[in-house]
Amino acid sequence: MSRVAYVNGRYLPHRSSRVHIEDRGFQFADSVYEVIAIRAGQFVDEERHLARLKRSREALELSAPMSDAALKTVLRETVRRNHVADGIVYLQVTRGAAPREFAFPKRARPSLIVTARAQAIADPALIERGVAVITVPDLRWKRPDIKSVSLLPNVLAKQQAKYADAYEAWQVDAYGNVTEGTSSNAWVVNGVGEVVTRQADHSILNGVTRLGLIDIIERAGLRLVERPFSVSEARAAREAFLTSSTNGVLPVVRIDGGAVGDGRPGSLAVTLAAAYRRYMAEGTR
Numbered sequence: 001m002s003r004v005a006y007v008n009g010r011y012l013p014h015r016s017s018r019v020h021i022e023d024r025g026f027q028f029a030d031s032v033y034e035v036i037a038i039r040a041g042q043f044v045d046e047e048r049h050l051a052r053l054k055r056s057r058e059a060l061e062l063s064a065p066m067s068d069a070a071l072k073t074v075l076r077e078t079v080r081r082n083h084v085a086d087g088i089v090y091l092q093v094t095r096g097a098a099p100r101e102f103a104f105p106k107r108a109r110p111s112l113i114v115t116a117r118a119q120a121i122a123d124p125a126l127i128e129r130g131v132a133v134i135t136v137p138d139l140r141w142k143r144p145d146i147k148s149v150s151l152l153p154n155v156l157a158k159q160q161a162k163y164a165d166a167y168e169a170w171q172v173d174a175y176g177n178v179t180e181g182t183s184s185n186a187w188v189v190n191g192v193g194e195v196v197t198r199q200a201d202h203s204i205l206n207g208v209t210r211l212g213l214i215d216i217i218e219r220a221g222l223r224l225v226e227r228p229f230s231v232s233e234a235r236a237a238r239e240a241f242l243t244s245s246t247n248g249v250l251p252v253v254r255i256d257g258g259a260v261g262d263g264r265p266g267s268l269a270v271t272l273a274a275a276y277r278r279y280m281a282e283g284t285r
């Protein structure tokens with residue numbers, strides 16, 4: 001089946017879709033994006049993704065390529081044309097094409113591209129096994145809360161994880177505290193049963209899955225603490241897990257080669273993973 005991409009007003013064959021060579025997303029990473037999970041044909045937490053897109057855009061003074069209502073139509077049409085029931089829809093807004101100059105161009109129109117593809121979402125087999133992570137220095141700029149395509153440090157860190165046969169790299173700040181994964185948020189469960197994740201300030205992306213899980217944790221009456229935690233605290237934790245739109249809640253069973261707890265997915269992480277899968281099934285919010 002051939003894939004279809006939306007590019008600035010047109011649905012085109014994915015393989016021949018192009019943006020201009022002077023698109024500022026290409027030249028300066030002057031661009032923001034979102035990845036929304038599609039689960040059983042439903043958009044998961046679409047409103048939160050669109051709110052975060054707006055926040056990212058506004059932080060960069062990037063104007064909207066179209067209204068939210070029109071954008072939702074394009075997202076649905078792209079998903080429909082690609083026959084995605086379980087997978088992701090990816091959207092990217094750039095400041096558009098203009099002669100190369102650092103300052104904002106006077107007259108560029110924002111570019112919008114949308115793609116969709118089928119893939120496993122919150123894969124139960126992976127959740128059952130759990131995954132390994134490594135830790136690496138956080139080399140990113142000081143605003144990773146803005147979901148920009150300036151992702152080179154994330155790319156390099158994920159490649160380090162790959163070399164180490166790990167699933168994800170947890171990035172570590174100058175104080176030895178974990179910020180987040182390359183494309184996921186990081187969590188631990190400590191010895192007294194508190195669920196700990198870093199507070200959503202400028203140092204991390206405030207994951208939509210993170211927000212959904214916080215709702216679940218609060219509804220369940222579990223103890224949530226939003227604060228930095230160190231690599232040594234993570235290594236000594238009872239449980240660890242990561243969250244993202246594609247993974248849902250995914251247990252972490254090894255950190256830098258050492259077992260977390262007994263080296264198997266923690267019971268709370270598994271419970272939260274199941275609760276998050278149910279939450280996804282509730283569909284668009």
Ligand SMILES: Cc1ncc(COP(=O)(O)O)c(C=O)c1O
Nearest residue numbers: 183184185205207208209244245
């Ligand atoms: C750096 C980073 N942190 C966290 C996340 C998780 O965000 P979400 O739950 O919205 O997918 C992502 C997602 O790609 C990410 O790139």
